[in-house]
Amino acid sequence: MNTEIASQTNEQAAPQVKKESFIHKLMSTIGPDNLSLIFALILLVFLITVASAWFGLSGGDRFFSWQNLMNSLAQAIVIVGLLAIGQTVIIIAGALDISVGSIASIGSVVAASVLAGIGTVGSLGIFPKDSALMAVVAGILAGMVAGMINGFIVTYLRVNPTIATLGTLAAFAGIAFLLAPEGKPIGVVTQPDFTYLAQGRFLTDLPLPAMGGAKWTGIPILTVILVIVAIFVHVIMRYTDFGRAIYAIGGNAVAARLAGINLTRIRVMMYMLSGGIAGLAGVLLAARTTSGNPVNGNGLELQAITAVFLGGAATSGGKGTVFGTFLAVILVGVLNNGMNLLGFNTFTQRVALGLLLIVAVAISQWRQARAERARSRA
Amino acid sequence: MTMTDIAPSISNIPDPQELEGKPGTLEIRNVSKAFPNVQALNNVSLDIRPGEILAFMGENGAGKSTLLKIINGDYQPDSGTLSMDGETLEFSNPLAAHKAGIRVIYQEPEIIPGVGVAENIYVGELPRRLGIVQRRKLNEQVKRSLIEYGFDKVLPMDLMGDQLSSAQRQIVEIMRTLKSGVRVLALDEPTSSLSDEEVDRLFTLIRRLRDEGVAIIYVSHRIKEILQLCDRVAILRDGNLIAVKPAKDLNDAEIVRLMVGRELKDIFSRKPAGSDNEVLRVENLNSNWHNQIDFKINAGEVVGFAGLVGAGRTELAKVIFGDLPINSGKIILDGQEVKIRRPDEAIAKGIGFATEDRKREGLVLIRSVLENASIAILSRISRFHFVSSRLERLAISGFIDKLQVRTPSLNQPVGKLSGGNQQKVVLARWLAAKPKVLILDEPTRGIDVGAKAEIYRLIDELANEGLGIMLISSELPEILGLSDRIYVMQNGQITGELDGATATEEEILGLAMVDQLTTSSTENSTVSQERN
Numbered sequence: 001m002n003t004e005i006a007s008q009t010n011e012q013a014a015p016q017v018k019k020e021s022f023i024h025k026l027m028s029t030i031g032p033d034n035l036s037l038i039f040a041l042i043l044l045v046f047l048i049t050v051a052s053a054w055f056g057l058s059g060g061d062r063f064f065s066w067q068n069l070m071n072s073l074a075q076a077i078v079i080v081g082l083l084a085i086g087q088t089v090i091i092i093a094g095a096l097d098i099s100v101g102s103i104a105s106i107g108s109v110v111a112a113s114v115l116a117g118i119g120t121v122g123s124l125g126i127f128p129k130d131s132a133l134m135a136v137v138a139g140i141l142a143g144m145v146a147g148m149i150n151g152f153i154v155t156y157l158r159v160n161p162t163i164a165t166l167g168t169l170a171a172f173a174g175i176a177f178l179l180a181p182e183g184k185p186i187g188v189v190t191q192p193d194f195t196y197l198a199q200g201r202f203l204t205d206l207p208l209p210a211m212g213g214a215k216w217t218g219i220p221i222l223t224v225i226l227v228i229v230a231i232f233v234h235v236i237m238r239y240t241d242f243g244r245a246i247y248a249i250g251g252n253a254v255a256a257r258l259a260g261i262n263l264t265r266i267r268v269m270m271y272m273l274s275g276g277i278a279g280l281a282g283v284l285l286a287a288r289t290t291s292g293n294p295v296n297g298n299g300l301e302l303q304a305i306t307a308v309f310l311g312g313a314a315t316s317g318g319k320g321t322v323f324g325t326f327l328a329v330i331l332v333g334v335l336n337n338g339m340n341l342l343g344f345n346t347f348t349q350r351v352a353l354g355l356l357l358i359v360a361v362a363i364s365q366w367r368q369a370r371a372e373r374a375r376s377r378a
Numbered sequence: 379m380t381m382t383d384i385a386p387s388i389s390n391i392p393d394p395q396e397l398e399g400k401p402g403t404l405e406i407r408n409v410s411k412a413f414p415n416v417q418a419l420n421n422v423s424l425d426i427r428p429g430e431i432l433a434f435m436g437e438n439g440a441g442k443s444t445l446l447k448i449i450n451g452d453y454q455p456d457s458g459t460l461s462m463d464g465e466t467l468e469f470s471n472p473l474a475a476h477k478a479g480i481r482v483i484y485q486e487p488e489i490i491p492g493v494g495v496a497e498n499i500y501v502g503e504l505p506r507r508l509g510i511v512q513r514r515k516l517n518e519q520v521k522r523s524l525i526e527y528g529f530d531k532v533l534p535m536d537l538m539g540d541q542l543s544s545a546q547r548q549i550v551e552i553m554r555t556l557k558s559g560v561r562v563l564a565l566d567e568p569t570s571s572l573s574d575e576e577v578d579r580l581f582t583l584i585r586r587l588r589d590e591g592v593a594i595i596y597v598s599h600r601i602k603e604i605l606q607l608c609d610r611v612a613i614l615r616d617g618n619l620i621a622v623k624p625a626k627d628l629n630d631a632e633i634v635r636l637m638v639g640r641e642l643k644d645i646f647s648r649k650p651a652g653s654d655n656e657v658l659r660v661e662n663l664n665s666n667w668h669n670q671i672d673f674k675i676n677a678g679e680v681v682g683f684a685g686l687v688g689a690g691r692t693e694l695a696k697v698i699f700g701d702l703p704i705n706s707g708k709i710i711l712d713g714q715e716v717k718i719r720r721p722d723e724a725i726a727k728g729i730g731f732a733t734e735d736r737k738r739e740g741l742v743l744i745r746s747v748l749e750n751a752s753i754a755i756l757s758r759i760s761r762f763h764f765v766s767s768r769l770e771r772l773a774i775s776g777f778i779d780k781l782q783v784r785t786p787s788l789n790q791p792v793g794k795l796s797g798g799n800q801q802k803v804v805l806a807r808w809l810a811a812k813p814k815v816l817i818l819d820e821p822t823r824g825i826d827v828g829a830k831a832e833i834y835r836l837i838d839e840l841a842n843e844g845l846g847i848m849l850i851s852s853e854l855p856e857i858l859g860l861s862d863r864i865y866v867m868q869n870g871q872i873t874g875e876l877d878g879a880t881a882t883e884e885e886i887l888g889l890a891m892v893d894q895l896t897t898s899s900t901e902n903s904t905v906s907q908e909r910n
Contacts, residue, residue, distance in 0.1 A: 241756040241763050241765055251745050252742040252743065254738060255733075256742065257701070261722065318744050
């Protein structure tokens with residue numbers, strides 16, 4: 001962010017900025033944290049595709065095929081990716097939202113409920129039946145309401161964010177069941193516009209050669225949505241007063257308040273943003289599974305939080321980027337995907353994911369400590 | 379350097395030679411200690427004698443705490459020595475000082491919340507047999523010593539650490555020191571949170587320890603207590619030892635005179651430009667910290683708020699700024715009564731507040747100079763919530779230049795700048811916000827002399843441009859040199875209003891320190907009644 005602003009200004013008003021080479025500029029735009037993520041990603045791909053063969057593992061050669069990249073990998077990262085992007089905002093502000101998995105469940109049930117015209121929300125008749133657009137809107141709104149509740153609990157009731165959303169994790173999971181008719185999944189949802197969200201393809205006609213024995217079939221709409229949301233949140237965090245406030249609160253909430261940031265309003269808004277994105281993730285889950293299932297979002301929050309910390313956000317707040325989270329989501333996706341290809345079972349994958357998070361945070365803590373030592377010497 | 383060189387105006391410091399000899403005397407010789415930008419102690423020589431209570435007095439920043447910390451092994455002197463019985467003492471940490479029988483009791487003793495009084499007293503030295511704590515023996519020991527020192531009623535043994543009052547915590551800390559054979563005991567403002575009865579008990583204990591041959595250092599701002607309790611008084615000023623006198627030769631006025639005795643430096647060049655145009659009036663303000671506060675600030679006026687640390691000045695700023703709750707009273711800004719519930723409302727109505735603690739309350743250290751400077755005007759530099767980097771630079775860079783903030787770029791994390799430059803970033807923020815009233819809380823704390831002078835010049839300039847400035851400072855020369863009018867606060871109340879041109883440090887300290895209800899020896903009490 002900083003380098004971009006610098007390049008836009010006239011040099012007279014600003015104190016002298018040193019001329020930097022293109023490579024240097026690019027590197028500092030990406031940031032050292034993101035650079036190490038990119039290296040980790042390249043290393044991981046190398047391990048999967050080349051090094052695995054040295055250890056007698058087979059399957060790594062299937063990584064680079066359109067089938068694997070566009071169907072398995074690109075779709076697998078979408079839901080966790082969305083939740084992680086919302087979570088990034090919260091974690092930069094120095095808080096946490098554990099309830100996003102349950103909010104996704106609510107979004108999933110509400111969307112299916114509106115589409116089918118049954119269940120608590122569907123039978124209200126506010127949203128017209130059989131409209132995919134209305135289903136999406138209802139799912140997002142439900143998520144925003146849930147986020148607003150989180151925000152009120154954290155601000156007005158002054159409950160620690162971790163505890164508050166741990167509570168609403170359970171409560172929202174229950175509400176997802178209560179919203180479904182008799183607590184049962186709503187499905188099978190076959191409205192074509194709605195299932196297009198999960199099954200549709202974008203840019204199917206791109207003249208790309210076949211790769212790994214599979215033809216180019218386009219980018220999944222799911223992935224397109226993930227990228228759009230990522231860009232949307234990225235822009236908010238980087239260019240708006242809201243984004244400035246989030247970074248300031250995470251960096252030093254007391255100073256931010258005394259400089260005129262309305263902490264309550266910003267915190268409620270950020271939980272609404274995270275909730276709305278989680279609601280959208282739930283809608284997409286419903287589209288992919290063709291059912292509004294109250295357990296759709298279970299357990300997703302841990303993967304989302306993992307990705308944010310892996311992406312370079314600081315546990316203490318004030319630091320982190322949407323881009324970093326996005327890279328981390330891809331990294332986790334590639335890890336899971338590669339281990340699938342190489343024939344590791346899901347239990348091993350979970351162990352690997354857990355270790356990855358701990359290693360990533362340990363490295364970040366070590367770097368922070370080193371930076372602080374350097375500062376105290378200065 | 380001889381002693382007379384350090385304190386040319388006062389020559390009654392006893393010749394070190396005549397003090398030597400008494401066993402158990404802690405001899406401090408030529409101790410100096412510097413921190414970046416400040417000489418905290420300058421060639422201090424002093425004897426702390428067994429069987430005597432010696433008071434340390436001085437203004438905030440005079441060097442009392444630094445001296446205590448050197449005695450306690452928290453700091454090591456840059457030069458000079460400590461010795462006892464002819465043996466040089468070098469403490470690399472407080473534990474080493476403890477071993478030599480030196481204990482310093484700070485205002486907030488370390489207490490372990492989850493365990494009882496006895497365990498807290500014997501922490502680290504619990505009586506054990508075969509690795510098991512002998513609880514009965516422990517309780518008996520503690521009970522016996524509590525009765526012996528008369529604290530058995532005040533400090534019930536069944537209380538847990540977190541249930542103890544401040545006074546009880548002090549007693550626990552004192553009991554800790556007693557059981558391990560203390561030779562030099564220092565108490566740092568021990569009575570600040572005690573009731574009268576508790577103070578009496580504490581004094582009884584201190585006198586008893588003195589009579590048993592312990593050397594006692596007593597640090598306090600309360601002149602009355604000092605005169606009542608102490609045998610000798612050592613007065614520090616700007617890191618120099620100014621005088622050591624028997625308490626019986628001193629009185630309130632004399633102590634205050636010795637503590638101050640400073641000439642104003644010519645770095646202040648305030649030309650009063652106050653108008654009659656009132657920008658801020660506070661009427662009958664009451665809060666959890668304050669009682670009946672009335673004051674006003676005119677446009678173009680620098681109004682100093684003097685007082686000791688803890689007098690309620692910072693809290694007053696925060697109440698006005700909407701950061702702490704107000705219980706009753708009126709705040710009138712530009713002739714209109716305003717209700718301010720949050721800092722953002724205060725800023726919107728034209729109040730700026732540069733906090734005393736830059737790092738904790740002022741700046742987001744990991745964010746850039748630019749972001750820190752523009753944070754208070756985000757809505758003004760945003761269009762449809764998008765921060766315009768053009769408007770942002772336009773609003774900020776002028777002030778960054780004017781204040782001569784030394785930073786490689788506006789994108790530098792503000793935490794990497796020096797203290798003085800950080801403070802200038804805070805000032806740039808508030809100048810950009812274009813307030814009517816600017817509250818400056820200790821604006822020059824922890825910054826070097828050069829930057830100080832620049833900030834003084836700036837304050838003068840801002841006032842001349844019509845800003846009303848509320849200047850909170852614990853440095854009296856700063857208050858006297860800059861203020862057009864001065865309010866003095868003590869214990870949550872305004873005890874007097876003085877004219878900036880004629881006020882003296884003695885007057886201010888009198889109003890700030892001397893208990894207004896009990897002292898009638900000086901003209902101070904009449905001044906306090908003259909306000910408004």
